[in-house]
Amino acid sequence: ILKSKLGHDATEAFQEFHHRSSRAERMLKTLKSRKVEPNSDPLARDFALLRQELIDEGFYEPNYFHVAYRLLEVLFFAYIGYQLVWKGYFYTGLTILGLTAGRSGWVQHEANHNSLTGNMNVDKLIGSFYFSMGEAGSAMWWVRSHNRHHASPQHHQYDADLSTLPLMAFEYLTALGGSRRWLKFQAYGFIPSTWLVVLFWKLYLHPRAIIKKRAISDGIFLIFHYGLYYHLFSYLGIGWMIWSHIVWGSIEGSYLFTNFALSHTHKPVMEKSQSEDWIHSAINRTVNIKSSFLVNWWMGYLNCQIEHHLYPNMPQFRLPQIVPRVKALCKKHKLYYDEQGYFETVGAMFANLHTVGNADTVGRGYAKTMRRN
Secondary structure: OHHHHOOOOOHHHHHHHOOOOHHHHHHHHHOOOOOOOOOOOHHHHHHHHHHHHHHHOOOOOOOHHHHHHHHHHHHHHHHHHHHHHHOOOHHHHHHHHHHHHHHHHHHHHHHHOOOOOOOHHHHHHHHHHHHHHHHOOOHHHHHHHHHHHHHOOOEOOOOHHHOOOOOOOOOHHHHOOOOHHHHOOHHHHHHHHHHHHHHHHHHHHHHHHHHHHOOHHHHHHHHHHHHHHHHHHHHHOHHHHHHHHHHHHHHHHHHHHHHHHOOOOOOOOEOOOOOOOHHHHHHHOOOEEOOOHHHHHHOOOOOOHHHHHHOOOOOHHHHHHHHHHHHHHHHHOOOOOOEEOHHHHHHHHHHHHHHHHOOOHHHHHHHHHHHHO
């Protein structure tokens, strides 16, 4: 993250990453610094004014009724899913449990952004619980990777979300390192590929990270996850128990990764040598999906992705409320605010996968030139 900001003004990035962290402020004061001229950029000034207005109006404050709803919703759906499996509605129950794991993913995402309760320690505990218990993974590993994405969205070699080989490539530079025969069909294989990603995460990457990084809370909750799973499903026998977890995880992966892919993957990519400030990268590299009650619920409020990238510490249920004000900021400074319908964005995401996977020699030659530069 620091390397991606060397030589650039990281004021907005620091403020938005560490809005609630007094420890980060203390650490910042111990570092070498130099005087800088006040930012004369009109966009940066207006962004700072809008941010302060939102703070003063309480948009960064949590709503504990909403927090309770988010946490209890996951537990409620988990109970329904288990009940359906026990009563013989096997695949219906597993579908509900897979979606429950996905809903758990939205909760951990918010908690690990420190935007859920307003208390960083509580949020980190909730994030660890809902990631490890709900998704059988490591919150610590995810936070490190996801912070890199927020610091440099769609920035080649900095955004961890672009490191998708060998299964897929969302842009030409990454595609250069992949199998052309495989990538030609990646639009059709995208959803099955998410199933493999979930298996790789659960069986290798995340357990390894927990051990290597000594992520104690993640490890404890992961043990509880598998202990509870064995207690509830062992009556099926070992084969059906393993199969159930695979089905459940595949539904979770399809739900989460498809929705995550909508916000950025078909937007332009920056090469490593290029740079962009916090405001421009959030707006230029991101697409919003039009808000509605159903879309907000289905995507955990992350359909308001431009606002989320501008203000990652803001409680996410408030993001739809500030969309008009961010649109006004963009209009004033002649920035393109990309907003699309849900299914329009789904189509654009899959079309981009097909285009990149079937790129002609001109497109691949352009990517090679960009890489050399």
